[in-house]
Structure formats: structure tokens, C-alpha cells
Amino acid sequence: MTETVPPPPNTTSEKVEQNGTDVPAAKKVKQPKKFVRKYRPKAVDPTAPMGVLQYEIKDILKGHLLTENDIQNDMKEVLNDSAAQDIYHRVVDDVEISRLSSNGDGIALIPHPVNSDKKQIVLIPFGFPGDTVSIKVFKTHPLYAESDLLKVTKQAPVRNEDLILCKYFGKCSGCQYQNVEYETQLEFKRQTIVNAYKYFAPLSSAGKLPEVGKTQSSPLQYTYRTKLTPHFDVPRRIPADYVRPSFGFGLKGRPQWRETEGGSQLIVDIESCPIGTEIVNKGFKNERARYVEEFKKYKKGSTVLLRENTTKVEENGLFDTGNASTDAENKTSEIETEIEGIKYVKTCVTEPRQVVREVVNNYTFEFSAGEFFQNNNLILPIVTDYVKQNLQIKGSGPDEPNYLVDAYCGSGLFSITCLSGVSKVIGVEVSADSVKFAERNAKLNGIENAKFIVGKAEEIFKNIDTPANRTAVILDPPRKGCDHVFLNQLAAYCPAKIVYISCNVHSQARDIEWFLNETTEGARYAVESLKGFDFFPQTHHVESVAVLTLN
Numbered sequence: 001m002t003e004t005v006p007p008p009p010n011t012t013s014e015k016v017e018q019n020g021t022d023v024p025a026a027k028k029v030k031q032p033k034k035f036v037r038k039y040r041p042k043a044v045d046p047t048a049p050m051g052v053l054q055y056e057i058k059d060i061l062k063g064h065l066l067t068e069n070d071i072q073n074d075m076k077e078v079l080n081d082s083a084a085q086d087i088y089h090r091v092v093d094d095v096e097i098s099r100l101s102s103n104g105d106g107i108a109l110i111p112h113p114v115n116s117d118k119k120q121i122v123l124i125p126f127g128f129p130g131d132t133v134s135i136k137v138f139k140t141h142p143l144y145a146e147s148d149l150l151k152v153t154k155q156a157p158v159r160n161e162d163l164i165l166c167k168y169f170g171k172c173s174g175c176q177y178q179n180v181e182y183e184t185q186l187e188f189k190r191q192t193i194v195n196a197y198k199y200f201a202p203l204s205s206a207g208k209l210p211e212v213g214k215t216q217s218s219p220l221q222y223t224y225r226t227k228l229t230p231h232f233d234v235p236r237r238i239p240a241d242y243v244r245p246s247f248g249f250g251l252k253g254r255p256q257w258r259e260t261e262g263g264s265q266l267i268v269d270i271e272s273c274p275i276g277t278e279i280v281n282k283g284f285k286n287e288r289a290r291y292v293e294e295f296k297k298y299k300k301g302s303t304v305l306l307r308e309n310t311t312k313v314e315e316n317g318l319f320d321t322g323n324a325s326t327d328a329e330n331k332t333s334e335i336e337t338e339i340e341g342i343k344y345v346k347t348c349v350t351e352p353r354q355v356v357r358e359v360v361n362n363y364t365f366e367f368s369a370g371e372f373f374q375n376n377n378l379i380l381p382i383v384t385d386y387v388k389q390n391l392q393i394k395g396s397g398p399d400e401p402n403y404l405v406d407a408y409c410g411s412g413l414f415s416i417t418c419l420s421g422v423s424k425v426i427g428v429e430v431s432a433d434s435v436k437f438a439e440r441n442a443k444l445n446g447i448e449n450a451k452f453i454v455g456k457a458e459e460i461f462k463n464i465d466t467p468a469n470r471t472a473v474i475l476d477p478p479r480k481g482c483d484h485v486f487l488n489q490l491a492a493y494c495p496a497k498i499v500y501i502s503c504n505v506h507s508q509a510r511d512i513e514w515f516l517n518e519t520t521e522g523a524r525y526a527v528e529s530l531k532g533f534d535f536f537p538q539t540h541h542v543e544s545v546a547v548l549t550l551n
């Protein structure tokens with residue numbers, strides 16, 4: 001007799017021979033493996049904002065006698081359990097903000113959502129130390145969480161909402177400090193420099209660093225930015241009920257603390273930007289109008305370049321601005337202006353390869369609109385004068401020759417503005433296009449004793465034939481700072497003076513720590529001064545200048 005045995009649940013039937021007859025046999029079904037999401041930390045540069053946050057967290061833990069274990073979030077739970085997500089991603093009231101991050105966000109310690117013995121560290125954009133606020137935690141990381149600001153229930157003394165000029169402030173990621181008096185903004189930036197040296201130059205800090213000076217203000221606190229880059233994102237396939245995508249700058253979370261315009265897409269829809277110069281805003285209006293008209297022609301997103309261009313009006317009243325942003329009547333938008341009694345016309349260039357001009361301390365600079373050039377024209381005479389003054393080598397009499405090396409020279413801004421009284425300048429720059437412009441700018445300004453070479457900064461040491469004790473070196477690297485190869489060679493060359501300019505004070509502090517403590521001649525130098533320059537009012541950014549002198 002044969003019998004067919006029904007397979008138990010979760011089995012499949014497979015025929016096996018039984019008593020000479022094929023009969024189905026029970027076999028366990030393989031359960032599909034439950035997919036478990038794992039937290040994969042991304043590698044971060046320690047001197048980038050998320051890297052600096054790790055130092056800020058350590059500082060907070062030390063101040064509250066806590067360990068990392070006391071603030072840890074269970075990422076396995078958060079990533080895999082929707083109930084846990086609801087517990088973590090919650091509204092929290094009565095949050096007292098205790099400090100400001102280097103990125104301009106408030107930081108607070110709040111109760112842990114799962115374990116009452118623990119705490120959580122939370123970032124609160126648009127929050128200030130002294131605020132009491134309600135927040136919505138929306139993202140969790142192992143050692144901190146991110147939140148949106150919902151309501152300010154008690155205002156920090158530094159907060160003054162009457163100062164806000166922009167209707168998008170509190171949503172747009174561009175500015176963080178519009179509701180803070182300018183003097184306080186400058187002090188925040190000074191503190192960023194103090195903290196950067198505390199975190200990244202601990203050896204040097206041990207009595208070896210001067211007090212960080214007062215941050216140099218910008219002559220204009222609004223309408224100063226000579227370059228803006230609004231963007232938009234268009235989907236590949238355009239649906240029938242397609243709504244025009246926003247044109248502007250990134251949205252900073254989903255804050256609710258103030259009523260703002262600009263829609264709810266990931267890009268805030270903006271018509272103008274109060275930190276941009278007048279002509280850049282005319283370009284903004286033109287290019288936005290063009291985009292609104294033509295957006296259906298685009299297949300994907302793009303960034304629009306808006307770069308101020310300052311052209312001299314010739315004695316016959318003629319001037320050539322090249323291609324520039326035009327209005328609805330196809331007329332080039334222009335603004336007439338005067339610098340030191342000379343007439344100029346300002347236009348807004350959108351073509352990255354087009355040559356544009358700027359005037360700094362009566363020197364004219366030309367460069368490609370899409371290449372690097374400093375963005376706050378009015379602070380440049382102050383900065384370049386400060387750098388020039390600090391390049392002076394002690395004891396140099398009128399007959400003693402001085403030399404200048406400009407590492408990371410771009411299109412020659414510091415080489416040219418700091419050259420008077422110097423016998424020779426040699427600049428190095430990795431971008432061949434910028435070097436072409438550095439040479440052109442030297443010629444344009446009647447300078448004959450400048451030489452520029454294309455290459456990595458360390459290439460300069462093969463080309464230097466000037467005596468080190470009569471040579472001053474300017475460093476102005478990109479955000480990531482200098483590498484050890486360059487710093488070791490700089491120390492071996494041993495110039496009389498070094499002026500290090502940086503848009504990332506954290507990498508500057510790290511480099512100075514290495515230079516002073518790890519290079520052959522570094523210990524012979526003293527940091528003479530540290531000072532911030534406010535190239536970007538209303539934002540958290542600060543430019544830092546460090547002066548090093550050979551003892």
C-alpha cells in the first residue's frame with residue numbers, strides 16, 4: 001500500500017522511492033534570510049564639519065563626565081525596527097541648547113529615548129546656546145542625532161529675529177546667523193578658531209600659541225558676494241502634472257520655527273539672495289526667469305554660475321563686457337560704478353570659461369569665471385594689506401633684498417598685491433589655467449619680477465634660488481590643507497616668515513601642529529599671530545590667517 005503524506009507546513013514535497021514506489025517526501029523549506037540593515041560609517045575627513053563634530057562630542061562628554069557608552073544609540077534597532085524608529089524619531093520639548101558647533105548648529109544633550117540612564121547628543125540647526133526649544137529628531141547616528149527646530153520657547157540673549165533680512169532664512173542652508181548682531185557673529189568665528197587649535201593643535205596649544213585676535217569685519221554685511229551658484233533638479237521623465245522644480249539653494253532640514261517661503265522641495269525656491277552683490281542679483285533674476293520659461297527643456301539638474309565682472313570704461317566711453325546675463329528684452333544687465341575716480345561697468349557672467357575682471361587695491365585681475373577667485377571683493381584690500389604687512393622680514397633694511405614665494409597662488413592675487421618692495425616673487429599653482437592668468441595679471445599690472453609655475457606646491461622647492469633668510473612664504477591651500485610632503489620641504493627650506501591663509505581653520509591648525517612638532521626645523525618657528533577674517537557675514541564660515549616667524 002502506498003500513501004501520500006501531506007507535507008508539513010513550510011516544507012515542499014519531493015518524490016522519493018518508498019517500497020519501490022515514488023512518493024513525495026517532506027523537506028524543510030529554506031526561509032528567505034531576513035535582511036538586516038547594518039550601519040556603515042562613512043569615512044570622514046577629521047577636518048571636515050562631521051569630523052570636527054567628533055571632537056566637539058568628546059569635549060561635551062568630558063564636560064559632563066560622560067563616556068561614549070552613555071550617549072550611544074542602538075543603530076541596529078533604529079535601522080531595522082520601525083517601532084524603534086518611532087521612539088527615536090520623536091518630538092522633544094524643553095531642550096536647552098548648550099553650545100554652537102563649528103558648522104553653526106546648536107548642540108544639546110537630551111534624555112535618551114530608550115534608556116533613562118543615558119543621554120543623547122543632538123544637532124539643532126538655527127539654535128543658539130541659551131535657547132530653550134522644541135525639536136523633532138529625524139535622523140540617528142551612533143553618537144548623535146539630527147533634528148529640526150520646531151519652536152523657540154525661550155530665546156537666547158544673542159537671538160534677535162528683527163535683524164533677519166531674508167524671507168528664506170531658517171530654511172535655506174546658505175546663512176546661519178542673520179538673527180545675531182554682527183559683533184556676536186565675529187566673536188562666534190573667533191571661538192571657532194580657538195576651538196580648532198584646541199582640537200587639532202594640542203601640542204602647540206601648550207603655551208605656544210598667541211591669543212586669537214578679534215575677527216576682522218567685512219566692510220559690507222550684506223550684498224558682498226561676487227559669486228552665487230543657485231541650482232535646480234529636473235527629473236529625467238517629466239510627468240503630465242509636472243510642477244516646476246525649485247531654483248535656489250539647498251533646504252536645511254524641515255524646520256518650522258519661523259514662517260518662511262520657498263516651498264517644501266529639497267531646494268528652496270528663491271528669487272534673490274541678500275548676501276549677493278546687486279549685479280549678481282540682477283543675473284539671478286534674469287537666469288531664474290529664463291529657467292521658469294524653459295525648465296521643460298532640461299533633462300536633469302544643473303548649477304547656474306553667477307559671477308560679477310568689473311570692466312573699465314575707456315576714455316572714449318566704450319567698454320567690452322563680453323557675454324553676460326541678459327534681461328527679458330535681451331539687454332545685458334549692467335551697473336555703472338566708480339573705483340578711485342575711474343569708471344567701471346559691472347555685469348554678471350554665467351559662462352564658466354568667460355574671462356572676468358576684478359579690481360583689488362587698484363590692481364586688475366582677470367580669471368575664468370568658473371575658476372577660483374575670492375568671493376568678497378571689499379574685504380580683499382584689508383586682507384591683502386594684512387598679509388603684506390606680516391610678510392615683512394625683521395631687520396630688513398632698504399638695501400637688503402626680500403623675496404616672496406606664493407604657494408597655491410591661483411591667478412596671482414597675493415603675489416601681485418604683496419609685491420611692492422620685494423625683489424622677486426615665485427608662485428606655484430596646480431591649475432595650468434590659473435597660472436596662465438597669474439602671468440597675464442602680472443603683465444596687466446606692469447609687473448616684471450614675478451614667475452609662476454604649474455605644479456603641486458612642493459614643486460616650488462626645486463625652483464627656489466632665493467636665500468631662505470630673506471624669503472617669506474604665503475600658503476593659501478584649498479580646504480583640505482597642505483600635505484606632509486609639502487610641509488616637510490617647507491621646513492627644510494626654512495624661510496624667515498610664513499603666512500598661512502586658510503578657508504578651513506581646522507586643517508590649518510592640523511598642518512601647523514605637524515609643521516611645528518614633526519618637521520626637522522619646525523621647532524625653530526613661533527606662531528606670531530592668529531586672526532580670522534569674515535569673508536562670509538551671516539554664515540558660519542571664517543577665513544583664518546596664521547603668521548609664523550623663524551626664531
Ligand SMILES: C[S@@+](CC[C@H](N)C(=O)[O-])C[C@H]1O[C@@H](n2cnc3c(N)ncnc32)[C@H](O)[C@@H]1O
Nearest residue numbers: 372408409410413429430431456457476477478
Ligand atoms: C584657496 S585657493 C587660493 C588661490 C589664491 N591664493 C587666491 O587667493 O586667489 C587654492 C588654490 O590652490 C590650488 N591647488 C590645489 N591643490 C594644489 C597643490 N597640491 N599644489 C598647488 N596648488 C594647488 C587650487 O587650484 C587653488 O587655485
